[in-house]
Amino acid sequence: MSTPPALRANRDFLLLWTGAGLAFVGSRISTVAYPMLVLAFTGSASDAGIVGFFANLPYLLQLAGGVLADRVDRRRLMIVCDLGRIAATATMAVALAFGRFWLPQVACVAFCDNGLAILYRIAERASVRNLVRDDDLPVALSRNEARQRGAGLIGAPVGSFLFALARWAPFVSTLATSLLSLLSLLMIRSKFQTERVKGPRRSMAADLRAGLAWAWHQPVVRVIALLIAGSNMLFAALTLSLQYIVRREHSSAAEAGVAIGVIFGISGAGGLLGALNAAWWTRAVSLPTLVIGCNIVWAVLMPLVAVVRSPVGLGALFAGMGYAGALWNVAAAAYQQRVTPDELQGRLLSVAILVAYGTVPLGSMAGGFLLNAWGAVHTVLALGACMAGLALWTALSPAIRELAVVPHDLASQI
Numbered sequence: 092m093s094t095p096p097a098l099r100a101n102r103d104f105l106l107l108w109t110g111a112g113l114a115f116v117g118s119r120i121s122t123v124a125y126p127m128l129v130l131a132f133t134g135s136a137s138d139a140g141i142v143g144f145f146a147n148l149p150y151l152l153q154l155a156g157g158v159l160a161d162r163v164d165r166r167r168l169m170i171v172c173d174l175g176r177i178a179a180t181a182t183m184a185v186a187l188a189f190g191r192f193w194l195p196q197v198a199c200v201a202f203c204d205n206g207l208a209i210l211y212r213i214a215e216r217a218s219v220r221n222l223v224r225d226d227d228l229p230v231a232l233s234r235n236e237a238r239q240r241g242a243g244l245i246g247a248p249v250g251s252f253l254f255a256l257a258r259w260a261p262f263v264s265t266l267a268t269s270l271l272s273l274l275s276l277l278m279i280r281s282k283f284q285t286e287r288v289k290g291p292r293r294s295m296a297a298d299l300r301a302g303l304a305w306a307w308h309q310p311v312v313r314v315i316a317l318l319i320a321g322s323n324m325l326f327a328a329l330t331l332s333l334q335y336i337v338r339r340e341h342s343s344a345a346e347a348g349v350a351i352g353v354i355f356g357i358s359g360a361g362g363l364l365g366a367l368n369a370a371w372w373t374r375a376v377s378l379p380t381l382v383i384g385c386n387i388v389w390a391v392l393m394p395l396v397a398v399v400r401s402p403v404g405l406g407a408l409f410a411g412m413g414y415a416g417a418l419w420n421v422a423a424a425a426y427q428q429r430v431t432p433d434e435l436q437g438r439l440l441s442v443a444i445l446v447a448y449g450t451v452p453l454g455s456m457a458g459g460f461l462l463n464a465w466g467a468v469h470t471v472l473a474l475g476a477c478m479a480g481l482a483l484w485t486a487l488s489p490a491i492r493e494l495a496v497v498p499h500d501l502a503s504q505i
Contacts, residue, residue: 095281098227103281107222108231110275111215112238114173117268118208119246120253121180122146124261125201127254132192145198149206150448156210157441158298161434165214165283166276172211173273179203180266187259204265213444217436218283220428230370232424236417237366244359285433302438309430312439314490315382315423316446321481322389324450325474326412328458329393332474333405336467340400350402354409361410365417372418373425378494381422385415386482394475397468426494 095101125146129139149156160168179200186196216235223231253260293301306312334351341347372381392411399405431439461470485491 095223095227098223098230101223101227103279104219104222104231106275106279107215107218108234108238110272111211111235112242113268113275114176114208114211114272115239115242116246116249117176117265117272118205119242120250120261120268121201121204121265123247123250124254125197127251128187128192128258129194129197131258133194138194141194142198142201146201146205148202149209150445152206153209153213153441153445154299154438155295156213157302157438158295159210160214160217160437160441161302162295162298165218165437166279168214169211169283170273170276172207172214173269173276175207176204176211176269177266177273179207180262180269184259184262184266187262213437213440214283216424216440217433220436221283221285221433222281225429228428229373229421229425232421232428233366233369233373236369236421236424237363240359240363240366240417244356244363284436287434299438302435303442305432305435306439306442310490311493312427312430314488315426316443318386318481318485319419319423319443319447320450322386322478323447324454324457325393325478325481327451327454328461329396329471329474331455331458332462332467332471333396333409335462336396336400336471337402337405339467353402354406357403357406358409358413361407362413362417364410365414366421368414369418369421373422378422378426379492381418382491382494383482383486385419385422386478386485388412388415390475390479390482393478394472397471397475422494 095104098104125142126139129135129142133139182196183200186193219231219235220228249264250261253264306316333354337350337354338347341350376384389412392408395408396405399408427439427443428436458470458474461473465473
């Protein structure tokens with residue numbers, strides 16, 4: 092493959108960045124709209140839960156998606172994902188435009204929409220390294236992180252606003268963003284993966300085992316995955332604790348909702364700022380220093396949630412943690428992209444996402460039990476103590492210190 096141009100003149104990366112960003116905004120819009128749609132037509136929380144189950148079911152199947160992203164042309168796979176999302180959301184928009192609502196259809200569309208969005212995201216992330224120069228990779232990943240956080244900030248309120256205008260409007264919007272993403276992919280000329288060595292085709296199960304075996308034999312990759320899983324579990328419990336605290340501090344659900352909105356708005360701005368600054372940090376300090384520092388920041392800020400009650404003050408704490416989280420994500424992604432052979436990128440990303448988010452339900456459940464048993468203050472302090480333990484492990488881990496030396500070719504270890 093020829094050397095890509097510098098990032099500022101990299102037409103193909105800009106097209107991918109823009110198209111994927113629009114696709115992610117559309118995904119956030121439709122994700123917000125599904126439960127609102129069900130509740131508007133049926134008023135049943137159980138029906139909304141059924142649709143939520145089908146919308147989240149693809150997360151359990153993403154390992155197969157990672158294998159697929161490594162076996163086929165990633166650009167073509169993303170095109171198919173866009174076409175599938177266009178077809179699925181079109182059926183939803185047309186049905187709603189004629190006043191039709193059928194719960195099985197909503198569940199099916201939610202499954203297809205989110206499943207194809209997950210597959211698209213895995214293929215897109217696996218492709219970035221092939222579209223940019225190696226020394227531009229941290230900047231590219233920083234921009235991707237900012238794009239992801241920006242899509243989260245924009246998508247939810249836009250989805251709610253569009254649903255208030257017309258029930259079909261969020262799905263037309265998602266259809267339009269998928270169409271623009273498709274057009275951007277059709278304009279890209281660069282290849283999204285390296286040339287594959289011809290050989291006997293293995294089964295998908297064998298390919299998955301090969302990816303898992305490679306990841307398990309990389310101590311740094313293994314430790315990073317465990318640290319992310321542990322911190323995500325703690326943050327899931329902390330977010331539940333935050334909502335519990337805010338609800339107890341305000342007399343009405345409306346006041347609590349406004350306070351939560353203020354906190355998450357400030358927090359999101361902090362995460363976006365961290366993503367925008369991440370490339371500078373990766374140049375200014377070593378990766379071990381950055382990773383250890385982020386975990387220390389979390390350990391310092393997390394227990395303060397037990398004593399701060401002002402929405403602005405809580406927002407500032409979560410903004411600081413979000414800022415550190417963005418730096419941590421870019422640092423971990425930069426290392427993973429550089430050390431993972433291209434033919435394993437999809438599988439490693441799918442495993443990393445599964446490990447990272449697989450602990451979130453456990454964190455939420457544990458947080459609920461702890462809040463009932465200990466109350467908010469002691470629960471948050473316990474979470475802070477656990478975070479301090481993770482920070483100490485990070486500081487003492489030999490694997491984290493190995494981040495200072497980034498090998499560029501581990502393909503021989505497949």
